[in-house]
Amino acid sequence: MSAQANLQQTNQPLVLETRGLVVGYGGRPVLRDFNFNLRPAEVLCLIGHNGAGKSTLLKTLFGLVPRQGGEILLDGSQLGTVEPRGLTAAGVSLVPEGRGIFPGLTVAETMKMGLWSAGVPVQERSARLDWVMSVLPALKQFYERRAGNLSGGQQQMVSIGRALLSQPRCLLMDEPSIGLAPKLFQDLLQPIRQLQRDTGMSILLVEQNVKEALKISDRVVVMKSGAIIREALPEELNDNAKLMELY
Structure with a gap:
């Protein structure tokens, strides 16, 4: 990550944060006591098996799925009602x-x-x-x-x-590689990565195409069964054996 990005992270509050977040469907919890953060000027890749809760987290952060408990904070301030129009006005956007x-x-x-x-x-x-x-x-x-x-x-x-x-100053992207060849995926993401570097935008990227997503990420969070099991730098997960240990 650039020195400018590190400086921004030092002097600015977290862009998005959850504290003790509880989310579920039909009485079944998907996320329970979930603590998470997205830092200023970073691309954070969120990976994990199907059903780990990745998309649920994104939808909750954007107000598409209601939370049952816990807090969501934007720029260090707790959000009461979380709804898409208000978040868009605050600079958060979603690629569904x-x-x-x-x-x-x-x-x-x-x-x-x-x-x-x-x-x-x-x-x-x-x-x-x-x-x-x-x-x-x-x-x-x-x-x-x-x-x-x-x-x-x-x-x-x-x-x-x-x-x-x-x-937006914060872009949430949910599985943008679905149905795309790896090269086409990179052709789409490289202009977004360049925009992110030029503007200091934060990106939360949920992806199953881990190998390609790691190429543009600054930090990686691994989820399993609704919980974070590891946080790492992309280079720490650069071979299939290391990734397979986490799935």
Whole structure:
């Protein structure tokens, strides 16, 4: 991690933090007494087996799943009600699992709806869209096409572009590699990594494609059965044998 990022981490509160978080479905706990944090200006990769609670954590942090107990803190301040619109206004954005696009809408229509949803003032929307296109210039190639007619990689790019419309300082990404070849996954993530380095944005990346995700991460948290079992640097998990011990 850069010296600038380390300085930011020293002088700034944690971007996101949970204390004693309790989340479940139908009376069955998924996360219990869960303590977690995302630091300023870092890419944190969250890995673990299916059902470990990774996606549940992301959805809870973004207000899509209610918590039964514990605290969620943003910039060191406890959040009462956690809901997507408020978090978007506070600079947190989500790239959902499965892309979450509307197949019948064109990319242009999707972005127009995203600008409205993000609360971007009308007079700023053109400039905001230009900025997203500068980060993901390939969007221009299929901007007028319907999302349902795009390839998986193109659809994922639309989903990421929509999440960037609010110019977030914290980006939550849930399994962005699903259905993508490793090279295409890297082609998508490298511009986001560069944006993160340029702006100091924090990224929480939930991934099953561990090998590729570690290439752009600063820190790794391993989950199993709703609990954190290890925290490591990417280089500490750089071979399959070490990873297999954790699954």
